[in-house]
Amino acid sequence: MARTKYKGTRKQPLLLYLVAGCSFMLASFLCVDKEFGLNITYDLSSPFRKQPPIKWRSRTQAISEAKLTRKPLLYAVLYKGDEFAYRLESDGLCQPEIYNYVNENFIPVKVPVSVQPVTDESLGKEFKGFTHQVNMDYQQSGLYVVPYRLLDASGRDIASTANLIELGATDPENVNPYGDSYGQRFEMGRSSGAFDSLGAHKPPLLVRYRDKEDLLEYLYLAKTWHTLKPTRGLVKWQPSSILNEKTSVRAQVKPRMLFLLADAGYDSDYFRLSSLHSKKLAAIINSKTRPVLVEYHPYEPALDKDIEYLKKQYGVNTLPAVILLDTKDGKPVVQRGNIYEGSLIDFIESGRNKLATDSEP
């Protein structure tokens, strides 16, 4: 009688049980530690992913090169396992137009991140102060731009909103100094909830990649924005020569008002947007005073040698500051610190009582 291979109805499939057990343990582990799954996917797919032909520099090398070539730094923060980082690296940056543009106009620095939370120590010695500069409070892959003249600046100062208006990216008639930052257009999906307050204080960044055109537009803006002069608003500025005019001339015309502003930095940018772009305030300033603007360069102090005496003369330590000259008693009135539209109008109105050109009540 021929033997059959059949060994009974209840024969157990041991191989299936083994696969089930192994996959269950692995799946449980991946469920508990999601980062592990993402990291291992990244590592396993590395040999098959395209690598962009970008000439990456170390941070130290990039900083010294930026000072010489006057090109902005482009940090590519790439989290292991992050979908955006995958697409940005293997698709976006691999496009010939993109990597040629990056190599030509930026000094690119790659920042691979695999450990959470991100600290300067976990990134290495050369990244000291980096997390503060780009405000890496939570996981976020992205491109961050740091202009060559703001290499030592904080992220808050780099996010100079004023330049946006000149670039035409924001409607100057409807400016929200808290909400409009250069990077906000590119921060899709991050403009709600607990992250609102961070959004406006981040340096120019790209945190979502949709297509090549989107990336090119960002890179163009990133290359251009910091080279433009900060906005001067709607005020009709007088030449600085009137600061030296004679006393006899002063009595005949409107009093002078001196504005001391920085060319970069959050406080001065906020003042430019909130005050100098206000139609109401500009009308008051233009009709009642002769405004003069003096711009300082806090990150390039060598340029301020000739105008540094003004700060000492009026006792100004922090910018912005507004000084009402030509008062009755000859003492200028100074407004410092947090200046905004309402406070400046009050300052001008209250200061009028002290102006030498006003008639006696």
Next chain:
Amino acid sequence: MNRAICVNTWRQFKSNNVRLILLTLLILAPLAHFTWRRCTYEYDLMEDMISYPFVASLFALIWGVGVISCERQHGTISLVLARPLTVSRYVLSKWFAVGFAASLCSLQCLFVEHAVSVILYPPLLSNLDFVANGLERVILAFGTASMLIFYSSLVTGLKDLALIVGTLFAGMVGMQFLRPILISEVCMRGAGTAGQQFMTHLTNVVGSGFAVFFFPNIPVSEILNGSSAIFTSTINFVCVVTVCLSLAIFFLSRKEFSYGQD
């Protein structure tokens, strides 16, 4: 696989009018919806209107509810297992029969939807989204089929449907209870106590497991767009399929089958 068991499963389905009506409705409902949209919104004519891959789960549900439990109730499983056939082959054949049938139906549905879109707007012929959609449907159909086979091996009759609904309902109720903890933890951005953080993590893990079990899918379209979920989702899918089938075989092997319910 055993061809006879597969064919028998499909024949049983054919003899059930309720299932046939549900199947027809499931094919026609998206078509009716898309037709209505095309008549209402002009711009929708230029879109490739195909339903979500999730419909494959519904097709699997129609095909797979009671696929083993009904045979246990009627006693036909004893007749089948009286043949030289192992329980594991029986279960695998049932799984294949349900998965294949659900895939076929959902793919047929997809092709009809895509064909209508292409006829109305020929440039959509080059749209490859439907290929990824089709792949996801097949994956989802076989994944859901394994889950249904597991439930079906536990009970008799159509009680497996009640079990599925009960589990989903219990999960929803549980999430409602845990929601206050999760919301407070999210508001504090991870600054809660160790207990709260543990609870949040535990809830996330349980929630993920729940989602993976009831929606065993590999997101092909997302992976093609650069998503890094390929490793995790593949492991999860393999886990659901093998564990469900293993448990079904294990439970069925330990049961004594009579030739008919008393």
